[in-house]
Amino acid sequence: MSKKRFLGECQLFSSLNDAQLETVARLAEDKAYERGTTIFREGEAAEDLMFVMEGKVALQMALLMPQGQTSRKITVDVVSQHGVLGWSAIVEPHIYTLTGVVLQETKMLSIGGSKLRQLLQHDRALGYGVLTGLVKVLASRLEDTRRALVTERLLPLMQAEA
Amino acid sequence: MRQQMTRIMLASEYPEARHLLTEMIGDSVNGVIVGQAENAVRALTLARQLRPDVAIIDSDLPHVLGVDAIPLSRMGGLDAAQAISEEIPQIRVILMGNMRATAWSDRSLSPSDVAVLFSAQEMATGSPLVLQDIFQEMARPGTLVLADFETSTDGAVRRKVAAAGDKAIIVGGLGILGGLLVMPSMSLGVYGVVLASVGGALLLLGMIGSVAALKWPGASRRTARSTRD
Numbered sequence: 001m002s003k004k005r006f007l008g009e010c011q012l013f014s015s016l017n018d019a020q021l022e023t024v025a026r027l028a029e030d031k032a033y034e035r036g037t038t039i040f041r042e043g044e045a046a047e048d049l050m051f052v053m054e055g056k057v058a059l060q061m062a063l064l065m066p067q068g069q070t071s072r073k074i075t076v077d078v079v080s081q082h083g084v085l086g087w088s089a090i091v092e093p094h095i096y097t098l099t100g101v102v103l104q105e106t107k108m109l110s111i112g113g114s115k116l117r118q119l120l121q122h123d124r125a126l127g128y129g130v131l132t133g134l135v136k137v138l139a140s141r142l143e144d145t146r147r148a149l150v151t152e153r154l155l156p157l158m159q160a161e162a
Numbered sequence: 163m164r165q166q167m168t169r170i171m172l173a174s175e176y177p178e179a180r181h182l183l184t185e186m187i188g189d190s191v192n193g194v195i196v197g198q199a200e201n202a203v204r205a206l207t208l209a210r211q212l213r214p215d216v217a218i219i220d221s222d223l224p225h226v227l228g229v230d231a232i233p234l235s236r237m238g239g240l241d242a243a244q245a246i247s248e249e250i251p252q253i254r255v256i257l258m259g260n261m262r263a264t265a266w267s268d269r270s271l272s273p274s275d276v277a278v279l280f281s282a283q284e285m286a287t288g289s290p291l292v293l294q295d296i297f298q299e300m301a302r303p304g305t306l307v308l309a310d311f312e313t314s315t316d317g318a319v320r321r322k323v324a325a326a327g328d329k330a331i332i333v334g335g336l337g338i339l340g341g342l343l344v345m346p347s348m349s350l351g352v353y354g355v356v357l358a359s360v361g362g363a364l365l366l367l368g369m370i371g372s373v374a375a376l377k378w379p380g381a382s383r384r385t386a387r388s389t390r391d
Contacts, residue, residue: 035259035308056259058240075241103221103240103308104259 012133046088055106089113168193173205174220202238247306327371337361
């Protein structure tokens with residue numbers, strides 16, 4: 001499958017037309033990661049926007065344990081085919097908010113954050129299309145997170161009533 | 163001097179997956195299953211209580227039971243594996259990536275059909291390994307490796323032969339039945355004989371195929387009943 005076609009199937013770029021997709025696809029590079037690899041860490045500079053072509057990547061957040069003990073990592077999402085990683089590369093302050101760990105052999109398309117930001121600033125129509133897609137991605141993740149939070153909070157109450 | 167048995171803990175929501183691993187361990191490793199967990203919270207609790215030598219954890223493990231329909235609540239495997247590996251470094255932790263898919267893919271899967279291929283940044287390998295090799299490789303404390311099941315080539319051929327045999331038996335039986343029904347007819351009797359003969363030949367071939375699959379070297383065919391805990 002061509003890069004342009006694959007990117008067109010990703011939610012982030014779902015609003016773009018053919019010419020816009022072609023422009024973005026020229027920036028994309030193929031990358032491959034073995035399982036167990038940490039692709040990026042929470043707090044690092046967000047340099048690349050990535051799209052999973054094959055495989056799975058876990059996104060983890062570090063939580064400081066009580067009494068200042070070492071932090072524990074919690075998986076907050078698992079990204080698979082067509083999923084986007086590192087959207088912080090196009091949103092300030094351009095710092096990764098989560099850590100990405102490869103769960104299965106993964107192939108990705110990677111787009112340099114600075115090059116993409118320049119493109120979005122230069123081509124306002126393209127920029128609007130990408131940000132529209134970004135809002136959809138974030139809204140979807142927020143919905144998933146809320147559902148998980150509500151269900152996990154409800155579960156002890158349901159078990160207490162039983 | 164009697165070799166000490168390796169104490170192993172399993173964590174997967176799926177009884178089929180735990181059963182497959184139990185059979186694999188029984189076939190290839192001098193190990194004993196000391197505990198089984200269905201979710202991440204239980205896995206961490208058991209690891210603290212039992213202090214196994216090895217913990218094999220399904221990456222698709224829920225944090226707690228009862229939230230099966232919520233994808234975000236099913237991501238406890240990596241968290242549990244990392245927590246156990248960091249908190250109790252003497253436990254060697256294996257995180258399995260495709261436990262559920264492998265256990266459910268084929269009810270006739272035999273433990274001898276399945277190898278475990280693992281890689282970690284320090285221990286990348288391209289060769290399928292049995293669990294025994296992994297246990298020997300993971301000598302360093304605080305080790306966490308990610309692994310996948312892989313079905314062996316021999317196993318894939320055996321399963322194809324078994325599947326073809328089953329289909330031939332069904333088609334052959336239907337052919338014999340159809341032939342017997344048609345035979346009494348004056349005009350179609352010859353066709354009935356041919357149909358029944360072909361059906362009989364298929365039935366015979368199917369039975370040979372099924373027996374061959376059963377007798378395949380290393381095979382131990384599981385029935386659906388045996389997958390239940």
